[in-house]
Amino acid sequence: MxxxxxxxxxMVAAGCRFFAGYPMTPxxxxxxxMARLLPAVGGVCMNAESELEAVSMAWGxxxxxxxxxxxxxxxxLSLMQESLAELCHARIPLVVCNxxxxxxxxxxxxxxxGHGDHRHIVLAPHDVPEAVxxxxxxxxxxxxxxxxxxxxxxxxxxxxxxxVEVQPIDFGDPVDRSWALDGTSGGSGAAKLLSPLxxxxxxxxxxVDYGRxxxxxxxxxxxxxxxxxxMAEVVGVDGAELVVVAYGTPARxxxxxxxxxxxxxxxxxxxxxxxxxxxxxxxxxxAASSARAVAVYELNLGQMVDDVRLAAAGSCPVEFIGGxxxxxxxxxVAPDLDVELLAGRIRRLTQRSPA
Amino acid sequence: xxxxxxxxxxxxxxxxxIIEGEHSLCPGCGEPLxxxxxxxxxDELGLTRRTIxxxxxxxxxxxxxxxxxxVLQALHGRxxxxxxxxxxAMPDTIVVTVxxxxxxxxxxxxxxxxxxxxxxxxxxxxxxxxxFGETGxxxxxxxxxxxxxKNTLExxxxxxxxxxxxxxxxxARLDGVAYVARGSVRSAAHVAGTRRMLRRALELQAAGxxxxxxxxxxxxxxxxxxxxxxxxxxxxxxxxxxxPMGVVKDVGAAP
Numbered sequence: 001m002x003x004x005x006x007x008x009x010x011m012v013a014a015g016c017r018f019f020a021g022y023p024m025t026p027x028x029x030x031x032x033x034m035a036r037l038l039p040a041v042g043g044v045c046m047n048a049e050s051e052l053e054a055v056s057m058a059w060g061x062x063x064x065x066x067x068x069x070x071x072x073x074x075x076x077l078s079l080m081q082e083s084l085a086e087l088c089h090a091r092i093p094l095v096v097c098n099x100x101x102x103x104x105x106x107x108x109x110x111x112x113x114g115h116g117d118h119r120h121i122v123l124a125p126h127d128v129p130e131a132v133x134x135x136x137x138x139x140x141x142x143x144x145x146x147x148x149x150x151x152x153x154x155x156x157x158x159x160x161x162x163x164v165e166v167q168p169i170d171f172g173d174p175v176d177r178s179w180a181l182d183g184t185s186g187g188s189g190a191a192k193l194l195s196p197l198x199x200x201x202x203x204x205x206x207x208v209d210y211g212r213x214x215x216x217x218x219x220x221x222x223x224x225x226x227x228x229x230x231m232a233e234v235v236g237v238d239g240a241e242l243v244v245v246a247y248g249t250p251a252r253x254x255x256x257x258x259x260x261x262x263x264x265x266x267x268x269x270x271x272x273x274x275x276x277x278x279x280x281x282x283x284x285x286x287a288a289s290s291a292r293a294v295a296v297y298e299l300n301l302g303q304m305v306d307d308v309r310l311a312a313a314g315s316c317p318v319e320f321i322g323g324x325x326x327x328x329x330x331x332x333v334a335p336d337l338d339v340e341l342l343a344g345r346i347r348r349l350t351q352r353s354p355a
Numbered sequence: 356x357x358x359x360x361x362x363x364x365x366x367x368x369x370x371x372x373i374i375e376g377e378h379s380l381c382p383g384c385g386e387p388l389x390x391x392x393x394x395x396x397x398d399e400l401g402l403t404r405r406t407i408x409x410x411x412x413x414x415x416x417x418x419x420x421x422x423x424x425x426v427l428q429a430l431h432g433r434x435x436x437x438x439x440x441x442x443x444a445m446p447d448t449i450v451v452t453v454x455x456x457x458x459x460x461x462x463x464x465x466x467x468x469x470x471x472x473x474x475x476x477x478x479x480x481x482x483x484x485x486x487f488g489e490t491g492x493x494x495x496x497x498x499x500x501x502x503x504x505k506n507t508l509e510x511x512x513x514x515x516x517x518x519x520x521x522x523x524x525x526x527a528r529l530d531g532v533a534y535v536a537r538g539s540v541r542s543a544a545h546v547a548g549t550r551r552m553l554r555r556a557l558e559l560q561a562a563g564x565x566x567x568x569x570x571x572x573x574x575x576x577x578x579x580x581x582x583x584x585x586x587x588x589x590x591x592x593x594x595x596x597x598x599p600m601g602v603v604k605d606v607g608a609a610p
Contacts, residue, residue: 029540044443048436049469055465056433060409060440064448068440086430161376170409181441183448186424188374188402193419202376202420 001164003157008033010135010164011069016095017043018061018068020054020291026331027072027099034069037339051079055096062094063194065180067139071097071151073331074105076112079178083115084148089196091179091219093142095135096120099153102324102329103248106303109150110277117214121145121228122276124152124247128162133169134274140171140173145224146179152276155331156249205330225278232280233272236262237287240269242350244299245284245308247273250322251318254297257343266350273311276304284311291316295344295349300321319344360529368488371398372423379417385573386415386482388504388540389549390453392571396553397449402561406449409438411458413440414488419453432463435470438477449560450477454498457487460522467522474531474565478556481522481568484575485594486570492578493566496520499597503580521572521595527604533565535603539572539595552602564606572598 001009011019019038021031031045038045044061048054054070056246062068072080079097087094098105107113109122121141125131135151142149156212162351185191193200198213233251235258237243246254251272258270271287273280284307296305302320309318325336336342359577369375372394376464378386397406403424410419411449412431419426429437434452439601442450459481467479487493494504494511499519509520527535534556549571556567572594574586581589 015364020440044442046439050465052433053436053466056429056436057440057443059429059433060427060437060442061444062440063437064441066444068444075419082430083433090428104525144410181407181423181427182445183405183407186406187398189423191425193424193426193428195419196430197416197428199417199420199428201423202374202378231576337470
């Protein structure tokens with residue numbers, strides 16, 4: 001199954017019943033599959049007239065407690081950032097797919113391109129089976145933390161074909177949705193109000209206290225930062241002189257290069273962050289603590305390398321070995337994603353004499 | 356010395372679904388009248404426990420806390436798209452948006468046009484006072500020519516600031532739109548007429564007739580360069596001359 005189709009199947013298996021999107025390569029196929037799959041299960045897929053409308057429609061559906069998602073590529077997500085920031089303040093769960101071009105959207109996803117203090121959980125699969133798992137986990141985490149979750153796909157993930165079976169995953173206790181709107185609390189004297197501004201009813205003791213609302217959002221963001229378990233794939237870091245860090249599809253090439261070098265007898269370890277936020281800092285710090293150096297490969301000018309440096313906290317040098325590499329279209333298969341080429345870059349670092 | 360109340364209640368004029376107490380809108384503002392009319396229309400039709408109101412961003416936003424209906428707060432301009440998501444996810448709800456002219460006609464023109472063209476079974480309410488009231492009275496896309504605002508001090512001039520958008524008339528042209536009307540809160544009679552328009556729009560929404568739209572011309576006592584007592588007359592003479600009151604479109608049938 002092609003990645004885009006598997007991701008769409010996984011979202012539907014997770015109970016997603018509302019999707020809104022605006023076509024853009026390589027997100028388009030996810031939209032196509034959602035438009036095909038959702039009506040068959042009683043769901044709704046909206047062909048939104050812009051990314052602004054797509055995220056707004058998803059906001060409305062999500063506010064009713066319906067599992068909802070939207071998506072685009074990084075460019076489209078740029079347009080959605082106001083809503084994505086405010087959804088955190090409104091505490092509305094939403095899954096957002098970024099079928100990214102390259103890896104230049106790491107900062108956008110983990111820092112947010114939007115305003116104010118907010119955070120999004122970010123999940124970055126490296127292959128289709130993991131994408132099927134994480135697409136479903138995304139809905140569970142969104143519900144559990146009442147916060148947007150970014151599913152970080154990429155061009156390769158959208159188009160690669162892998163054998164995979166999509167089955168619904170049970171993540172345990174159902175989540176409380178008593179906050180969701182359905183109209184029925186009207187006239188009760190305490191009708192529900194769901195707002196990023198935190199404006200409450202006049203009858204409430206702390207109505208229209210936006211400052212206190214923002215402080216409460218700070219509490220929920222901190223709780224999320226501490227409560228979400230960071231995930232990472234860790235290979236051969238015990239006794240490794242050099243540890244290489246990479247995420248997403250490019251990490252598969254890096255992993256193959258690392259395996260090649262280990263076969264040559266070089267002590268090279270590998271860490272692949274699966275949650276980009278919260279970042280698996282402990283796993284990176286542990287790997288860095290005994291290594292002579294850490295190398296970071298990304299298909300960009302160096303973004304995640306900042307988080308690796310924060311995690312390593314000066315315990316060893318952190319080298320950036322990635323870079324921008326695209327085909328003529330600006331988002332297709334990157335020439336740098338070549339195992340020999342990557343192995344060469346990593347080998348050169350191992351050949352440096354100890355400081 | 357304590358006084359015993361000597362009067363007796365002969366009628367209760369408390370508006371339905373309004374939480375009593377202070378609100379943040381200025382004395383002489385027309386928006387509370389329009390929103391009370393909306394709440395009364397919802398109540399009169401027995402739709403209270405089915406209704407979700409989606410609010411935009413403007414002075415009226417704070418009034419969401421005074422209405423005992425479920426409220427979903429949208430971002431500036433986005434209410435019709437947010438309402439679309441609510442309605443599509445829960446087709447049995449009655450979904451109403453409340454937006455000002457800055458919110459709808461400036462920031463959210465695309466949203467309201469596309470939502471209308473899709474024929475979404477929601478009711479969009481536009482509170483049109485021709486200014487961004489919350490920022491202190493600045494020009495919107497609905498400001499009429501000659502109207503003085505904080506950034507058109509000599510009055511809106513077509514050559515420099517372009518022409519106002521008659522949004523109700525634009526929407527009426529679109530297929531999928533079942534009802535378009537423009538009322539005001541200029542007088543008690545106008546308030547009552549506007550409430551009838553809101554009732555009609557809600558009835559048509561409940562009947563699934565399509566997109567329904569009610570524009571309400573309101574006064575802005577602080578943003579306008581007009582004495583508060585003169586504002587209703589200014590509304591009629593100046594705003595309504597460009598945005599005329601009345602039913603613009605009604606597909607008929609339904610209740």
